[in-house]
Amino acid sequence: MESTGKVKRGQASENEEKIIASTENSMEEKMCESLKSHKLPDYLLYTGVGGAKNWLKLDGSGTFPVARRLKDFLEENIASVVRFIPAGMSLVSVGVGSGEKERILLEELIKKNLAERPASEKVPIIYYPVDINSQLVDLALEKARDLPVEKKGIVGFIEDMPLLKEHWRLPVLFSILGNTFCNYEPEFILKLVYENLEQGDLFFFDASLLPEPGPGEDAQSVRKSVLGTYASRENALFNMYPLLQYGMAPEDFDFELLLSHVDSRIGALCRTRKSLNILKDTEITIGSETVSFREGDVIRMGFTYKYTYDQITALLDINRFDILRAFLSKDGENAIFLAKKRT
Ligand SMILES: C[S@@+](CC[C@H](N)C(=O)[O-])C[C@H]1O[C@@H](n2cnc3c(N)ncnc32)[C@H](O)[C@@H]1O
Structure with missing residues (x-):
């Protein structure tokens, strides 16, 4: 940057x-x-x-x-x-x-x-x-x-x-x-x-x-609760905003959120990873430039560590x-x- x-x-x-x-x-x-x-x-x-x-x-x-x-x-x-x-x-x-x-x-x-x-x-x-x-x-x-x-x-x-x-x-x-x-x-x-x-x-x-994990809960229910917080419609719209701003329709792409483990000096850490998956061939105009996407393209986004x-x-x-x-x-x-x- x-x-x-x-x-x-x-x-x-x-x-x-x-x-x-x-x-x-x-x-x-x-x-x-x-x-x-x-x-x-x-x-x-x-x-x-x-x-x-x-x-x-x-x-x-x-x-x-x-x-x-x-x-x-x-x-x-x-x-x-x-x-x-x-x-x-x-x-x-x-x-x-x-x-x-x-x-x-x-x-x-x-x-x-x-x-x-x-x-x-x-x-x-x-x-x-x-x-x-x-x-x-x-x-x-x-x-x-x-x-x-x-x-x-x-x-x-x-x-x-x-x-x-x-x-x-x-x-x-x-x-x-x-x-x-x-x-x-x-x-x-x-x-x-x-x-x-x-x-x-x-x-x-x-x-x-x-x-x-609470009493009776397992790692799977913890994952669900983390994904639930980040997968709300409001958070999806927040992440989709740049593409929507440049004229794409919400049905032209999907917001996807995954939770995975990454290695670190202190052992495995849990991290969310976001992406936008393009569902339809599309072109957007940004200033004087055109950006083209093909169906199946994946736009990689930021992450959040869950420590x-x-x-x-x-x-x-x-x-x-x-x-x-x-x-x-x-x-x-x-x-x-x-x-x-x-x-
Ligand atoms: C998740 S929001 C948190 C805002 C606020 N601290 C709060 O607690 O409500 C992240 C903020 O950081 C700003 N930001 C994003 N990337 C940044 C960067 N690389 N350097 C400085 N600020 C940044 C955003 O504009 C936004 O205001």
Whole structure:
């Protein structure tokens, strides 16, 4: 994934600034190149005005509860989480989306800062909502508008973390929320974060876990429940959005979801894999380009790891992170981790 590397600054409103570390101008080109090679990586589901709406619709839907449950779980545990975050840290949240979870976090961080430094009028927090979608950065800034912290939105890719970090003031609480951690190869994301955090920074993320089989349940029923969450019509439409946007009809292709095991340094891990199966010869036009599909073509999409709690702690350990605090929901399906680089 490339970014322009250009940095543009704009005043979003008083006391707010938006930095464009990569632009969406070439997203159409990327969409075209990807589809020509029968690939549709997840970030392309979120681009442009349509992409922002696509995500917000899924996030709000009753049948796709992943992000909503993680939000409820964060809300329940926020006071305990914040106890372990020193006052005066900046908040960087990448893949911020609507910024709902960050508002919950900021409100509690502000309370803590005010309680610890009652004499100071200003709260020394800078909030950096980061997303590839500029509209979502605006929405996250808007969500935090009335909070007494400095704000700097950044439009950019997490993969460009070395470029993004030039813009933030240390120390940072570096967050990736809404199950984003599980949408990357574990060794890739943990190496990226490790290499770009400084001593004194903290790493904060959540995860929607692989459910433990209940009494009388077997691995097969667990698989069914995972597939059920991701195979809802709302999630299928979310994943089909780019092809629908370029004029294909829902009956021209199928959304398929598989659950498989992949090898890793800590043993077999469970992972969903998505694809779009073309059912009819079709041509779509993207800008000035035409992309053709034949019946039987398969467009490979992104994946989501379904980890157990112990697998995440093992991954953090071998990638040289120490857990400061971790929370596991009673039903075992949601977890939150606050970690730091091992010294
Ligand atoms: C699953 S949503 C989670 C949104 C939000 N964190 C939440 O919990 O509701 C993923 C978010 O990451 C953004 N995103 C996708 N790929 C990205 C990338 N490579 N770098 C930065 N943000 C990305 C999307 O635009 C979207 O807002």
